[in-house]
Amino acid sequence: MSLTDSRRVAIDTLLDIDLEEAYASIRLPEILRQAQLSPRDAAFATELVYGTSRLTGRYDAIFRLITGRRSMGELDPPVRAILRMAAHDMLALKTSPHAVVSQAVDATREYCGHRPTGFVNGVLRTLSRRDLAEWRCDVLAGRDGIAHWYSHPSWLVTELSAALASHGDDPRDLTKLLVANNNPPSVDLAVRIGDRAALQRHLPFDVEPTLYSPIGLRMSRGNPGRIREVRSGKVAVQDEGSQLMTLLAMHAPLEGPDSAWLDMCAGPGGKAGILAAEAARRGAHLVANEVFEHRAELVRSSLAPFEDVQIRVGDGREIGEAEPKKYDRILLDAPCTGTGSLRRRPEARWRKRPADLEELTALQRELLTSAAGALRDGGVLVYVTCSPLVAETLTQVRHATKTLGLTQLSAPEILRGAIATDIELPEGDNVQLWPHRHGTDAMFGTVFTR
Numbered sequence: 001m002s003l004t005d006s007r008r009v010a011i012d013t014l015l016d017i018d019l020e021e022a023y024a025s026i027r028l029p030e031i032l033r034q035a036q037l038s039p040r041d042a043a044f045a046t047e048l049v050y051g052t053s054r055l056t057g058r059y060d061a062i063f064r065l066i067t068g069r070r071s072m073g074e075l076d077p078p079v080r081a082i083l084r085m086a087a088h089d090m091l092a093l094k095t096s097p098h099a100v101v102s103q104a105v106d107a108t109r110e111y112c113g114h115r116p117t118g119f120v121n122g123v124l125r126t127l128s129r130r131d132l133a134e135w136r137c138d139v140l141a142g143r144d145g146i147a148h149w150y151s152h153p154s155w156l157v158t159e160l161s162a163a164l165a166s167h168g169d170d171p172r173d174l175t176k177l178l179v180a181n182n183n184p185p186s187v188d189l190a191v192r193i194g195d196r197a198a199l200q201r202h203l204p205f206d207v208e209p210t211l212y213s214p215i216g217l218r219m220s221r222g223n224p225g226r227i228r229e230v231r232s233g234k235v236a237v238q239d240e241g242s243q244l245m246t247l248l249a250m251h252a253p254l255e256g257p258d259s260a261w262l263d264m265c266a267g268p269g270g271k272a273g274i275l276a277a278e279a280a281r282r283g284a285h286l287v288a289n290e291v292f293e294h295r296a297e298l299v300r301s302s303l304a305p306f307e308d309v310q311i312r313v314g315d316g317r318e319i320g321e322a323e324p325k326k327y328d329r330i331l332l333d334a335p336c337t338g339t340g341s342l343r344r345r346p347e348a349r350w351r352k353r354p355a356d357l358e359e360l361t362a363l364q365r366e367l368l369t370s371a372a373g374a375l376r377d378g379g380v381l382v383y384v385t386c387s388p389l390v391a392e393t394l395t396q397v398r399h400a401t402k403t404l405g406l407t408q409l410s411a412p413e414i415l416r417g418a419i420a421t422d423i424e425l426p427e428g429d430n431v432q433l434w435p436h437r438h439g440t441d442a443m444f445g446t447v448f449t450r
């Protein structure tokens with residue numbers, strides 16, 4: 001049996017992810033389009049790419065045990081991709097070891113010539129002699145075993161563990177969080193315009209109301225791109241956690257006028273779409289700002305169904321001085337490490353560096369300072385990140401309250417009121433969601449006023 005097309009698609013995509021920093025979500029559909037696989041083969045290739053990328057840390061740890069090498073970086077890139085994919089095929093998808101080894105050897109011959117085939121054959125035969133539970137024991141017993149087995153960079157495990165403890169969650173849930181980060185997320189829809197129940201009734205797919213968001217539907221199968229309301233912008237694909245953060249921004253209570261709204265970092269326009277629909281209902285005017293033109297273009301497309309919206313391209317850090325005390329309601333959905341949405345971007349965790357955190361927290365601080373400047377007295381400023389890391393969340397809250405003269409409102413209370421249902425949240429004034437607890441991205445949100 002020669003190398004199957006689905007495995008060839010997966011290897012090509014994994015190589016582009018490894019060597020060109022490609023994104024699986026962009027590169028895989030391009031390669032799939034060219035390959036014209038059957039839906040079944042395309043689904044298999046997709047699982048190979050996403051599963052292998054998510055569990056790369058685990059498979060590399062096993063291969064280091066087998067080969068005695070310090071790093072997989074010493075191997076030729078195609079050999080690296082083929083071994084990782086074969087490990088996923090054998091250990092996670094339970095394809096028979098015989099078929100996996102034979103496919104991997106064929107792939108090695110096709111991509112690298114005859115020379116490394118013996119090496120690949122030997123390594124995979126050794127892999128097949130033990131089952132997943134046995135490899136688990138060995139990897140967990142080694143240095144940084146938790147990080148390796150649950151396939152996260154060690155520095156990130158340390159940060160996530162600190163985040164759980166600092167947000168008042170149980171640090172013993174760390175492995176549950178890491179496991180959840182390795183599970184594919186559900187596809188959620190946010191109903192911006194129209195009635196959720198009516199939409200649910202007429203959709204040709206199985207959808208369920210989301211657990212917490214009153215505007216959300218959770219899809220169990222089907223392609224959202226085929227839904228007419230998604231194409232028209234009345235409904236959008238958006239994680240339930242992001243919906244909850246937008247509801248927080250919409251429902252934070254304030255006294256006096258409530259007509260000047262600002263989404264300071266709006267690209268690609270997910271939250272702005274919900275805000276724009278609500279602004280239209282309440283007669284408010286929304287300014288959606290984004291620093292990058294190409295991301296502002298995405299905001300334009302997301303906000304196409306709405307009229308009274310202004311889309312601006314500009315640096316949010318300048319708004320506070322340019323428009324002091326102008327806005328009644330501000331959403332600052334800050335650029336962040338995105339470490340709360342690792343489920344969505346399987347390759348992302350390997351590209352983040354602790355140095356990114358330093359750069360981003362400095363930017364977040366400047367944006368918060370600007371947002372505080374643009375907020376009128378008595379207005380509300382909602383600070384959101386799709387990261388639970390302490391430096392991007394609690395440390396910024398401290399900066400806002402100690403240095404910027406802002407005070408916090410109870411975000412959990414506001415959220416509970418907005419969704420009219422109970423949601424388990426730790427004590428305190430912030431909302432921190434978790435994939436293992438709420439089934440959402442690990443979004444953080446808090447509400448300030450002055």
Ligand SMILES: C[S@@+](CC[C@H](N)C(=O)[O-])C[C@H]1O[C@@H](n2cnc3c(N)ncnc32)[C@H](O)[C@@H]1O
Nearest residue numbers: 265266267268269270271291315316333334335
């Ligand atoms: C977390 S994303 C916002 C997501 C968006 N609110 C949504 O729901 O679709 C942060 C955005 O901030 C933008 N950004 C980064 N630096 C900025 C700055 N100095 N001023 C304004 N926007 C900025 C990024 O380009 C990115 O689009």
